[in-house]
Amino acid sequence: MKKILFSLIASSAIFYSVNAQTNISFEASEGYNLSQLDGQNGWISLSPLTVVRAGTATHGSNAVYMPTDDNLFEESGYSEAYMDIPEYDKVNISLDYRRNAISGSGDGFAVFGDGFMIADFNIDQFYSDYITVYNPEIEDYVDTNITFAANKWYDLKVTIDKTALKLTYFVDDVKVGEYNLTDAAYVTLDLYNDNYGSATYFDNIEILDATLATSEVSKKDIFRVYPNPTVDVVNFDVAGKINSVEVYDVAGKLVKTAKDGAKSLNVSALSKGSYVVKVQTENGSHTQKLIKK
Numbered sequence: 658m659k660k661i662l663f664s665l666i667a668s669s670a671i672f673y674s675v676n677a678q679t680n681i682s683f684e685a686s687e688g689y690n691l692s693q694l695d696g697q698n699g700w701i702s703l704s705p706l707t708v709v710r711a712g713t714a715t716h717g718s719n720a721v722y723m724p725t726d727d728n729l730f731e732e733s734g735y736s737e738a739y740m741d742i743p744e745y746d747k748v749n750i751s752l753d754y755r756r757n758a759i760s761g762s763g764d765g766f767a768v769f770g771d772g773f774m775i776a777d778f779n780i781d782q783f784y785s786d787y788i789t790v791y792n793p794e795i796e797d798y799v800d801t802n803i804t805f806a807a808n809k810w811y812d813l814k815v816t817i818d819k820t821a822l823k824l825t826y827f828v829d830d831v832k833v834g835e836y837n838l839t840d841a842a843y844v845t846l847d848l849y850n851d852n853y854g855s856a857t858y859f860d861n862i863e864i865l866d867a868t869l870a871t872s873e874v875s876k877k878d879i880f881r882v883y884p885n886p887t888v889d890v891v892n893f894d895v896a897g898k899i900n901s902v903e904v905y906d907v908a909g910k911l912v913k914t915a916k917d918g919a920k921s922l923n924v925s926a927l928s929k930g931s932y933v934v935k936v937q938t939e940n941g942s943h944t945q946k947l948i949k950k
Contacts, residue, residue, distance in 0.1 A: 682716035685909020704736035720860035723850035751814035758855035801833040886948035889925035
């Protein structure tokens with residue numbers, strides 16, 4: 658039976674931000690550890706089983722992991738993780754989602770206002786064979802006609818427009834629903850899994866102020882690392898003066914730095930594998946995964 662969550666916990670999340678965009682990929686370079694998510698960068702989790710875990714991810718090496726645990730299901734019903742989200746007149750909230758089994762848990766991510774649900778992606782094969790979304794017009798869930806597949810990453814996105822009072826859902830950049838809102842004053846992002854039969858991964862959370870013109874966002878937030886993968890030299894295409902460059906390995910150890918103003922970095926001495934590049938500019942901080950061949 659589908660549950661609607663109304664747990665609202667105030668928090669003061671610390672974000673890796675670039676102007677009016679928030680990116681969270683749970684990497685060591687962002688201040689995350691491979692341990693319980695609760696208490697890290699403002700996240701609040703009611704379950705000790707909700708952890709930052711390495712190995713299965715879409716952006717970097719880490720992701721949030723909520724395992725299956727039938728005992729926890731019987732006791733409390735859900736693993737959840739919350740954070741407050743920045744307020745914009747129009748916002749895009751997206752994340753990468755993956756589950757390891759077709760049948761089993763009901764899970765997804767939701768956006769709450771002050772005591773009420775605004776949006777929710779829910780995947781629950783007990784309820785439907787499709788990915789479902791919350792329709793605030795009828796206060797119930799509707800099918801998207803997108804069949805869920807196990808062990809596949811999905812890009813789930815909601816757009817909340819406070820001015821137009823519109824809610825729009827996207828799966829892998831395909832629009833799957835648009836509904837009217839009576840109240841769009843969002844407060845909290847909620848990740849959840851009911852711990853019954855399957856485990857869930859969440860990664861690459863992006864929260865974007867969609868009221869900015871595309872050209873305005875692109876000018877300030879241009880960031881490109883190339884060539885990627887690389888054998889030796891990697892270049893940085895970024896708006897504004899570079900203050901520092903740091904390269905971290907998958908364990909979060911700082912392995913390479915570059916001087917103030919550097920537009921490139923020689924990484925030939927690094928071992929083959931995945932790294933995270935963090936570039937601090939006068940406009941903000943940028944992070945991207947780098948593959949060393």
